[in-house]
Amino acid sequence: MSNTVSPMLKIDNLHVRVAGREILKGISLEVNAGEVHAIMGPNGAGKSTLGNVLAGREGYEVTQGSVEYEGRNLLDLEPEERAAAGVFLAFQYPVEIPGVNNTYFLRAALNAQRKHRGEPELDSMQFLKRVREKLAVLHLKDELLHRAVNEGFSGGEKKRNEIFQMALLEPKLAVLDETDSGLDIDALKMVADGVNALRAPERAFVVITHYQRLLDYVVPDFVHVLADGRIVESGDKTLAHKLEEHGYAWIAERKLAGAA
């Protein structure tokens, strides 16, 4: 008899309000370790809201439903507790933090997480060793490390820095919020290579994107279409191609047809 494995992330009938407006209107989604889920959808569908709710941003009011992560109520945790528990959000718009050195920040963040988990903190030698390993895996230059966090970074550099942070922090669940937006093809491949290098049986990804383009390089196990706050279609990677071919209007038509 095989053990029943509960999903890493279980979103059940999630309703979320932002500034008095209902944005998510009953989302259910299960993500298991090792899986890559793509969430696609038109602008305004609620994609980024989903990412922000998972990371714990203020101002997002959950009116119904639940989110379980590794069997715990994720919504009860503070953002830093979620981080320590292994949840990572790659921001659509990474924040510039003038005056804070990238390396210093990352070491402080990693050690805060380790401390929270009861693990020993890394000294600067151990930390630098880990940094070098990750840079090598991602084929990144160490030049980003010496600068202030995201300050004056190009769009591509900011996204690469998010992926680098993800690699360094080794989350269990990584949510990528439109990490592909605004990237040229080379930068896109670099981001995709980074994600692929981190794919592992114990790690799951939720990749939020507007375009199918990224999914040519990061091949998802499941594709979900989010429209008007609901998942209206789920399928395998071929769903992304259908969307690319027919556009989001196709979904709306199918919805209407289904409702009729």
Add this chain to the structure above:
Amino acid sequence: MASALLEALLDRQALAHAARPREPEWLAAARRVAAESLAREGLPGPRSESWKYTNLRALEQRTPVVGDAGALSRSIDSAIFSLPGFQGSRLVFVNGQWRKDLSHFVAEAGISISTLAAADPEQLEPWRVVLAQQHTDSAAAFARLNTALATDGAILRVEANAHVATPVHLVFIGAATERDIAWHLRALVELGAGASLRMIEHHVGIDANGVSQIGNLFANYALGRGAQLDLVQIQNGAAGATLIRRSECALAADATLTTHTLEIGAQLTRHDFDVDLAGDGARFVSRGVFALRGRQHADTHLDVRHAARNTISDVLWRGVADERARGVFHGAITVAAGADGADANLSNKNLLLSPNAEIDTQPVLEIYADEVKAAHGATVGQLDEQAMFYLRTRGLPPEAARHLLIGAFCATALSHVEPTELREHLAAMLDSRLPRTEAS
């Protein structure tokens, strides 16, 4: 305005004490005139534009005695003012009294250092204009008070073209006294043409709980043609102290004054910093930060006058106020008629860390010349919520994220302090005054 404070400060005994037998008659006369104008016009009240954010009413009921009779015998641990890696001359004043035992002179060609009290009339003669200067503006009441009563302080003179290698450390210590005191000191610093010097003005407090004093320091800096002065000001005065400082600087052609100011101590401080860019190509660079908490009140009035061609001023200040503290930054830049080619830049950004804290910033730009480049900006804001969230999603608890952001916000102002050891020392002092992370 009559006040108990002025009566106490200008009582007959104090005035008699200030009249030194060896003093030249012009100085004695200047003291009398200053005391008279002060007695007549009093301290600036709330209607004085330049004091509108700093109310002196609380001071006016105090009756301090001038000077501390026990200053020479108070035990002072030199660790409280030592600076890492510092090897230079040091003049130490405790409650306004020079302490020979704590001071130290490094002999070096090209610089002479002495105390004002020990100066001969001939040594005072070159300073006659500034020592006898009468401040006509009643807002400069403490300058009048200083003119009337300061009998000691420091005189530094650097000869033309002398590049002084050893820095000079002026230390002003506030120590607990049996009763409320006031002290008045003067610093006179002159750099000849082409000379260079590094100096540190350092205010320190000990016995945090027993210090009730009004300290009054008036400093004059005269920079000759092409001279360079690097001045670091550390104001970490005693918790209960009131510190009133005035720095008046005159720069000849191509002279450069670089200042870094850290304001973290004392209960109430007011610093008037006047810079006269009098010669073509003179340059003033000011970096500063104040970090206040509790009921601290710090008021910095920077007044820069571009009076010659191609003069440069570059001012960048940061301010942080927590709890019920109040910060005031007044940055005035005047470009006089004919001062073409002037380049003035002033930036003052502030963070309020508590709903009960207050920061008032006033950038003032007055331009009477034609070809001028001038930019100024001042903001008062709160911590960036986006940045806080970003740091927290990476695992930093809110207190740590806050500390990191505030530290980075302030650090820009001190990033160019030389040497590195001093920069790190200032950074650590600043850091110790910022909201702490719990148990780290």
